[in-house]
Amino acid sequence: MKKLTNRDKVLRYLEKFNDRNVGIGIDTNSIATDIEIDRANVSKLLNQLYEEGLVIKIKGKPVLYTLNKNNTQENKRGGFDNTIGADKSLKKCIQQAKASILYPPRGLYSLLLGETGVGKTLFAELMHRFAIENGILQPNAPFITFNCADYASLPQLLMAQLFGSKKGSYTGSDKDRVGLVEKANNGVLLLDEVHRLPPEGQEMLFYLMDKGEFTPLGEDQTKKSNVLIICATTEEADTSLLSTFTRRIPISITIPPLRERTLEERYGLICEFIKVESSRIGREIVVSPNSLRSLLLYNCTGNVGQLKSDIQLGCANVFLKSISKKQKEISLHSTDFASHVKQGLILYKNNKEYIDTIVDGNERLSFSSDGIEKKYEGAQSLFEGLFYENLEDRVQELKQRGVEEEDINVLMSFEIESYFKELIDKSQGNINKEELSKLVEKETMDLVEEFIYFAGTKLNRVFPNKTFYGLCLHITSSIERLRAGKKIINHNLKKVIEDYKDEYILALNFATKIEKQFAIKLPVDEIGFISMFLTLGKDPIIDEAKHPIVVVAMHGRNTASSMVEVAQKLVGGYNIYAYDMHLDKNPQTAYEELKEMVVKNHRGVGVLLLVDMGSLKMFGKLIEEQTGIKVKVIEMVSTITAIECARKSLIESDINKIWESVNESISNFFNSSLKKMTEVYVAQKEKIIITVCTTGEGSAVAIKEMLEKKKYIQNEEVQIIPLNVNNLKEFYASVNKLKEIKRIVAIVGTFNPDIYGIPYVPVSDIFEDKDGKSLKNILENDSIKAYGWIVENYKKELDSTIDAEFYKEICISTIEFLKKNLGFHISEGVGTGIVLHMICAIKRISLGEKCPPCEVKDKIMSEYGEEANKLKEYMNELAGKKGISIDDDEVSFILRNVLQIYE
Ligand SMILES: Nc1ncnc2c1ncn2[C@@H]1O[C@H](COP(=O)(O)OP(=O)(O)OP(=O)(O)O)[C@@H](O)[C@H]1O
Numbered sequence: 068m069k070k071l072t073n074r075d076k077v078l079r080y081l082e083k084f085n086d087r088n089v090g091i092g093i094d095t096n097s098i099a100t101d102i103e104i105d106r107a108n109v110s111k112l113l114n115q116l117y118e119e120g121l122v123i124k125i126k127g128k129p130v131l132y133t134l135n136k137n138n139t140q141e142n143k144r145g146g147f148d149n150t151i152g153a154d155k156s157l158k159k160c161i162q163q164a165k166a167s168i169l170y171p172p173r174g175l176y177s178l179l180l181g182e183t184g185v186g187k188t189l190f191a192e193l194m195h196r197f198a199i200e201n202g203i204l205q206p207n208a209p210f211i212t213f214n215c216a217d218y219a220s221l222p223q224l225l226m227a228q229l230f231g232s233k234k235g236s237y238t239g240s241d242k243d244r245v246g247l248v249e250k251a252n253n254g255v256l257l258l259d260e261v262h263r264l265p266p267e268g269q270e271m272l273f274y275l276m277d278k279g280e281f282t283p284l285g286e287d288q289t290k291k292s293n294v295l296i297i298c299a300t301t302e303e304a305d306t307s308l309l310s311t312f313t314r315r316i317p318i319s320i321t322i323p324p325l326r327e328r329t330l331e332e333r334y335g336l337i338c339e340f341i342k343v344e345s346s347r348i349g350r351e352i353v354v355s356p357n358s359l360r361s362l363l364l365y366n367c368t369g370n371v372g373q374l375k376s377d378i379q380l381g382c383a384n385v386f387l388k389s390i391s392k393k394q395k396e397i398s399l400h401s402t403d404f405a406s407h408v409k410q411g412l413i414l415y416k417n418n419k420e421y422i423d424t425i426v427d428g429n430e431r432l433s434f435s436s437d438g439i440e441k442k443y444e445g446a447q448s449l450f451e452g453l454f455y456e457n458l459e460d461r462v463q464e465l466k467q468r469g470v471e472e473e474d475i476n477v478l479m480s481f482e483i484e485s486y487f488k489e490l491i492d493k494s495q496g497n498i499n500k501e502e503l504s505k506l507v508e509k510e511t512m513d514l515v516e517e518f519i520y521f522a523g524t525k526l527n528r529v530f531p532n533k534t535f536y537g538l539c540l541h542i543t544s545s546i547e548r549l550r551a552g553k554k555i556i557n558h559n560l561k562k563v564i565e566d567y568k569d570e571y572i573l574a575l576n577f578a579t580k581i582e583k584q585f586a587i588k589l590p591v592d593e594i595g596f597i598s599m600f601l602t603l604g605k606d607p608i609i610d611e612a613k614h615p616i617v618v619v620a621m622h623g624r625n626t627a628s629s630m631v632e633v634a635q636k637l638v639g640g641y642n643i644y645a646y647d648m649h650l651d652k653n654p655q656t657a658y659e660e661l662k663e664m665v666v667k668n669h670r671g672v673g674v675l676l677l678v679d680m681g682s683l684k685m686f687g688k689l690i691e692e693q694t695g696i697k698v699k700v701i702e703m704v705s706t707i708t709a710i711e712c713a714r715k716s717l718i719e720s721d722i723n724k725i726w727e728s729v730n731e732s733i734s735n736f737f738n739s740s741l742k743k744m745t746e747v748y749v750a751q752k753e754k755i756i757i758t759v760c761t762t763g764e765g766s767a768v769a770i771k772e773m774l775e776k777k778k779y780i781q782n783e784e785v786q787i788i789p790l791n792v793n794n795l796k797e798f799y800a801s802v803n804k805l806k807e808i809k810r811i812v813a814i815v816g817t818f819n820p821d822i823y824g825i826p827y828v829p830v831s832d833i834f835e836d837k838d839g840k841s842l843k844n845i846l847e848n849d850s851i852k853a854y855g856w857i858v859e860n861y862k863k864e865l866d867s868t869i870d871a872e873f874y875k876e877i878c879i880s881t882i883e884f885l886k887k888n889l890g891f892h893i894s895e896g897v898g899t900g901i902v903l904h905m906i907c908a909i910k911r912i913s914l915g916e917k918c919p920p921c922e923v924k925d926k927i928m929s930e931y932g933e934e935a936n937k938l939k940e941y942m943n944e945l946a947g948k949k950g951i952s953i954d955d956d957e958v959s960f961i962l963r964n965v966l967q968i969y970e
Pocket residue numbers: 140141142150151152181182183184185186187188189190259301336339371372373375
């Protein structure tokens with residue numbers, strides 16, 4: 068036979084004691100002596116049993132203990148004060164209830180009001196228990212409930228049940244019956260749905276309440292009963308039906324419905340009920356966060372009672388499943404609940420912020436039979452790639468249960484979104500690229516990096532670093548899965564394509580690259596998953612207010628402004644500011660202006676100051692000393708550094724981290740990250756001239772300003788960047804950086820740095836006013852080269868019967884003719900337009916297609932007829948070689964470009 072534990076011994080002793088000594092309790096010392104167990108031990112056990120609701124403590128000296136005969140699962144855990152909601156929604160009700168019980172000499176009658184399932188019965192039980200604990204009732208005081216609605220259609224039987232009856236007092240009464248009023252003598256009688264009591268019953272009830280007397284049916288003699296009556300009803304307090312009761316019963320306690328309680332309280336109830344189920348099953352129950360979310364949010368009209376039974380049903384489902392599948396773990400998912408519960412998840416999006424404060428992240432919780440809830444340690448790692456298989460299992464299971472396809476999709480989309488959130492959260496902060504490279508192939512990282520930058524430009528959005536890490540991990544596991552021939556379905560696909568069309572198109576593009584690189588085929592479902600990563604940038608993850616700002620301070624009229632403009636456009640955030648320091652500006656004024664800009668715009672966590680020359684660097688230090696605003700200076704300023712700083716400051720809030728990583732990027736410029744970025748960001752490189760000088764930092768700027776005044780420079784849309792050559796190594800590094808993002812057409816200055824492929828123009832050529840001839844030529848030739856590149860790039864589109872060289876020749880010659888013979892100024896942008904037009908025109912003509920009419924032909928012919936005819940003649944001479952003829956419409960199109968004439 069199983070050996071009795073000390074706990075069993077105490078319980079058995081109390082059972083026997085209560086049988087022999089009705090209505091009284093016993094103290095700890097006596098129990099300890101009788102069962103021969105150490106007093107401290109007995110005291111500990113009694114407290115435990117009290118917590119579990121198995122014994123009742125009767126206040127006094129010494130405290131007496133008795134078995135809680137009325138122990139139900141519901142009032143198990145301690146009395147009123149341990150009830151969920153005791154300090155919140157039920158606080159007032161409990162105060163009223165306690166007051167009514169303690170009211171001398173034997174408590175007041177009370178009426179419990181509240182919708183079905185709010186906990187009225189439980190409340191009455193707790194009142195009974197409270198009365199015993201406070202010596203108002205004896206420990207063995209009865210607690211009897213009677214639901215008046217059950218007998219509402221049989222008033223005589225109802226009366227007989229309540230007040231007792233003599234044999235033959237009504238049809239069918241074949242024996243004497245003791246009424247509940249009598250049975251509940253010296254205890255509590257709960258009359259539920261009391262408004263259903265027939266009028267004669269009400270009369271007798273009020274008589275009993277007033278006089279403590281009643282008359283059983285068919286009897287003449289009144290009987291006495293000392294019963295505390297608690298009435299309960301779901302009727303609203305102000306209905307006429309109830310007014311009779313509310314007038315007679317001194318205390319009305321309204322228990323609030325579930326929807327009026329806080330979600331924290333509801334969460335407490337949910338946990339409590341799952342613990343109760345766990346203890347019933349005798350096994351641990353592991354609960355998914357989505358289960359908790361749906362339980363928190365679904366429309367639970369039946370209040371706490373319904374919440375409890377819905378949880379019971381869900382637990383019963385998984386319990387059965389675990390038996391049939393012989394699984395050790397009992398694991399509860401939102402899909403295990405009835406569909407009205409699952410619907411709760413649909414409300415998650417709108418209540419996300421609040422719910423996330425209660426159900427945090429995606430950890431599953433484990434509820435054990437001893438009532439402890441903790442994080443489930445065994446949760447599978449999402450990075451193991453099991454997620455998709457689990458999703459599929461879940462879908463199959465739902466299908467088998469007959470869940471509608473539409474419901475499955477809704478539920479699955481929540482699972483999927485949670486997965487992404489977790490994947491992203493996990494990758495936040497704790498993974499760096501080096502670590503990532505242990506898990507992810509370099510090719511994948513490069514592809515993802517390029518994709519994110521590209522998507523960022525296209526969507527005009529910045530992505531957090533975690534998008535990069537998350538996507539790298541995701542792609543890796545997708546490739547593995549696809550290689551293993553595993554099928555996946557994205558139940559969110561339809562929604563993704565509808566809601567995030569742009570992201571989906573980008574993902575399609577990216578998918579072709581992956582397919583090519585890894586020789587696999589990505590199904591559309593997979594592309595849907597990729598798109599979802601891009602939607603993350605849409606979340607309000609960027610809180611500009613708490614991030615450092617970037618200030619670009621550079622010499623020159625608008626060098627800093629133009630850089631900042633590019634950075635703002637690309638990064639899409641307005642956290643970057645420009646300070647253009649004109650050469651003639653007095654340094655003290657410049658300092659004050661820069662300081663003012665910093666003070667005005669900083670957001671409390673520091674400023675990254677990007678400067679081009681030494682004196683500005685000093686400004687950073689001074690501003691920090693004077694204002695206390697943290698200023699970190701970055702010296703190697705270029706558009707790309709500005710972009711990188713702006714991008715990082717939107718994501719990261721720690722200025723030191725940004726500063727370090729930007730500096731690292733600068734020194735590793737040729738490492739993939741920035742290189743990739745430049746390729747993507749700068750599709751068409753802008754032209755620049757670098758000015759250099761060995762004699763002090765201002766001279767290069769002076770040369771720049773001088774060049775900017777030259778007409779042929781103003782006409783050329785060329786940017787001029789002064790560089791310091793005091794430190795040659797740094798100078799070459801800067802040139803290299805610039806080369807990545809700009810087309811350096813020439814270096815002008817007092818020192819020939821001898822760089823392969825970049826012509827040098829001594830400044831003396833310009834000073835002596837050799838008309839800047841060489842520089843002008845260089846610029847012109849550069850444009851010609853650029854037009855040649857355009858043709859090269861369009862090679863695939865060209866008509867194969869005509870070779871690319873012919874196209875180049877006719878395009879470039881036409882532009883030269885326009886400039887030299889007809890005297891038009893052709894900027895590079897206009898030239899590019901002409902080249903593109905001519906490519907299409909020649910192809911069209913050679914294929915025998917007609918040119919569409921040019922709307923401004925008449926205007927051009929009347930105002931520029933001479934030029935038009937000359938151009939037509941010249942072009943026909945060239946085109947004739949290939950049997951092509953150019954008409955007035957084609958010529959008008961070209962001139963329209965040059966003259967910028969639009970109707
Ligand atoms: N605060 C609470 N803590 C724990 N369980 C509760 C709480 N409130 C109610 N319950 C549980 O919810 C269920 C429904 O409560 P109860 O039966 O007392 O409601 P009721 O208002 O009497 O419902 P009805 O009007 O339908 O009779 C019970 O199992 C009860 O134990």
